Amino acid sequence: MDAMTLAAALTPDPDDSKPLYIQVNDRLRALIDRGALRRGDAIPAERDLAEMIGVSRVTVRKAFVELVESGVLLQKKGAGTFVAGRIEQPLSRLLGFSEDMRARGFEPGSVWLRREESVASPDEAMALGIAPHAPVLRLKRIRMANGQPMAIETAVMSAQFGLKPQDIGESLYDAVRKRDLLPVRALQRIRARIGAVSEIELLHLEKASAVLAIERRSFLADGRVLEVTFSCYRADLYDFVVELRGGGEGR
Template identity: 40%
Template sequence: MPQTVTPATPASTTDRVVDGPTPKHAQLREILRRAIERELPPGSPIPSERDLAERYQVSRLTVRSAIGKLVEEGLLTRARGKGTFTATRRMELQLYLMSFTDDMRRRGLTPATELLHCGSEAPPPETAGALGLAPRQPAYRLVRRRRADGVPLAVERGWYHPRRVPGLPDLDLTSSLYDQLAQHYDLRLDHARQTVRSEAADRETARLLGIRAGDPLLVFRRVSSASGVPVEDMTSWYRGDRYEVTMQLDRTVPAEHGGNP
């Protein structure tokens, strides 16, 4: 069991809760925020409400209010029956066309992939249209769980055009799929249209990711092509407690809008 880490003994007025114009819960929140950012590694348990109330000479209601705000901000997380812990830092998820394997290696993490399913099935109409398939024409359906340093981060459920990737189930689908496509089919995905939404985890996805049903997920649907030919329609469910999305926005206007600000 991890040892509870207590913030350093107050050494100045900035480490004490005092009477004044700033509400006590706000003062305590900032004290805890500094401790989280400077002293406590991710996953560290913080003292109980009672201990914090005694330490800073405030009511437990004040402590509860301060902690609740830090939970809302994503700096703390509550585990029922276990206590309150510093949250795991989110990984920045930038929107570019890169394989999960390459992305994790770039971050200095060890990627791993579990193949959960691969077979030929009739895709839903939306996917058939995206891949240029006739209605009810079978495609390859691929389901994989992705890990980094042993932690499950994402579940991928994808569809692949059977004529573009014949024999897909025979490949090593626990390695980088994009590398496999390049090696075996000379396919290099060079364009994609991606949408992002938020979603509450259903029971099956929650089980695969080691989270609770209803926990937040970031969901990405990506239709990828190689030299203008659609190959992949994949949806990925990423843990919301592990990722945040970063986008670079430039002040440009599409040509069809006439260029007016």
């Protein structure tokens, strides 16, 4: 979108009773929602945009802050402001979070909440196919993309595979790959719910926000469960996409 078209689309309406920053926010969000601005598109700097649409820099900054906090815009230090957009994850591909983010041009990161050896809970033991209270490796962290919290993830793996907390860096799948333990298939269950207070705080969401709760079990070629992962994804940033085919295709 050229500068003149962008300026016309974002210039507030003097007859609108809404505060100027809310008008700018709404108009910018609308451009992104209808695809006029797409993921990765650069947004003019605060000072430049303020001059283009005839408002103060403070007005533009306030509009940007809300859009950044809600994950619509992404600000990179020294580079500028860009459209973040939603992330689509195809359900037909078995990828770790870090590998998936790098493939999309994002820099993955983690904030560790727990990285320890423990014993399996009844639910974990059932999912892993091991005895109750058997030793497990438990990894809980906030998963980040370009510094933005995307999900809270708890991965649990039986201690029989020999991995220790110190073996796990940015990517669990990198660690298991070194031991030739990569999964060949996975079962994933997804449901929507309202986030718990602790989840909303960690993911920087508004109160009573929806999240996507995901349970995934990954299997090795011999049928053993490698790990079970319980995740809570931001519903405002993530879409899960599956390709469906007619029964007669390929016959």
